[in-house]
Amino acid sequence: MSDGNEKTVAPETPGRYDRQTALSVIGAEGQRRINAATALVVGCGALGSTQAAWLARAGVGRLLLVDRDIVELHNLHRQMLYNEEDARASLPKVVAAANRLRTVNSGVCVEPTVDFVTAENVISFVRQADVVLDATDNPATRYLVNDACVREDKPWMYGGVMGTRGVTMAIRPRQGPCLRCVFDDPASVMSEPCSTYGVLSTIVGWVAALQVTAALKLLIGETPAITRLHxxxxxxxxxxxxxxxxxxxxxxCGQNRYEFLDAAQHGGSEDKGVEK
Ligand SMILES: [Zn+2]
Structure with missing residues (x-):
């Protein structure tokens, strides 16, 4: 399914996905599609590490992880892939995540990139993916991802957490609303840093669960008639x-104007943070 040059199909591992293929909504053909898919996880903090863990265990064949941050002790209460050793070593999150994911499912190709997602590089990541999962923590990057996915016609799973609250929506460009259809003003989307408001780990799981479920449904070809904001x-x-x-x-998506993406031609985007 991927547009990328590489296509990794998780090898046949007898029995590994039995409890998943037994689900009538997935089945053997659904599993084959999941194994053949590429997912891009933008940010590898709380949401991203939870998403990546579930995607790898589900057998998504190729995972692209992008984040610039290192693992710190205050990440550990909610960022499920990391441990104290990662924090002591100040490992980049995507490197620590890739190390752990490869022990979880060696059949999955994990490709970590230690970098910000910017107007200059977002298209190259999005083009390789069949589905994109939002794990950022700032509006500018979310709207940048929205621009890129609408322009490239890629489905993406919007999600955000703040305190004890979370929000998520599966976006299928031009088949349903994009982020900007619903939140025209970037400032209206959750953006306060969790360093200010804190975050409860369980809301991360709730948002990531809906994002990953929606991603798996899209990968196996299920297209909902309506879009819901949860x-x-x-x-x-x-x-x-x-x-x-x-x-x-x-x-x-209505006027085909991509102001966050076009920032690359006007000095680049200013806000480059990802989920902390
Ligand atoms: Zn729109």
Whole structure:
């Protein structure tokens, strides 16, 4: 399924995915498609490491991980792939993640990149992927990913966490709303750093679970008729799931204007952080 030069298909491992292929919604053909797919995880903090762990265990054949940060002790309460040794060694998160994922599923090709995702490089990553998972922590990178995925016609799974709250939506460009159809103002999307507000690890799991499930559904060819914006406060247990619709006047997918992507031609994007 990948557009990339390399295509890695996880090798046949008898029995490995039995409990997954037994699911009527996946089956042997669904598993074959998952094994043949490439997923891009943008950011390798709490959301990204959780997504990557589930994607690798599910057998997604090739995982592209991009993040510039190193593992620190204060990451460990929520960033499930890392341990104290990684923090002591100040390993780049994507390197620590790749080391761990290869021990989880040696049939998966994990390709770590220690870098920010920028207007200059995002297209090269997105073009290699069948699906993109958002694990960033700032609006500029999310809107950059939105621009790139709409322009390249790639599905991407928006997700964000702050405190005890989370939000997520599966975006299929021009078949449903893009991020900008729903949140026209970048400042309206969750952006406060978790260093300020903190984050509860369990909301990370909730958001990542919906993102990875939506990604697997798309990879096996299931296309939902509607798009839903899911929100949850996991502390109170109160959530909502609202139908999201395209905005025909959307600056991005309606007018085909990619201002975050075009920043590369005007000095580059300023905000380069990813999920901390
Ligand atoms: Zn749009």
């Amino acid at each position: 929100q949850m406060d996991i502390w109170s247990g109160q959530g909502s799931s609202a139908v999201a619709r395209r905005n025909p006047q959307c600056f991005c």
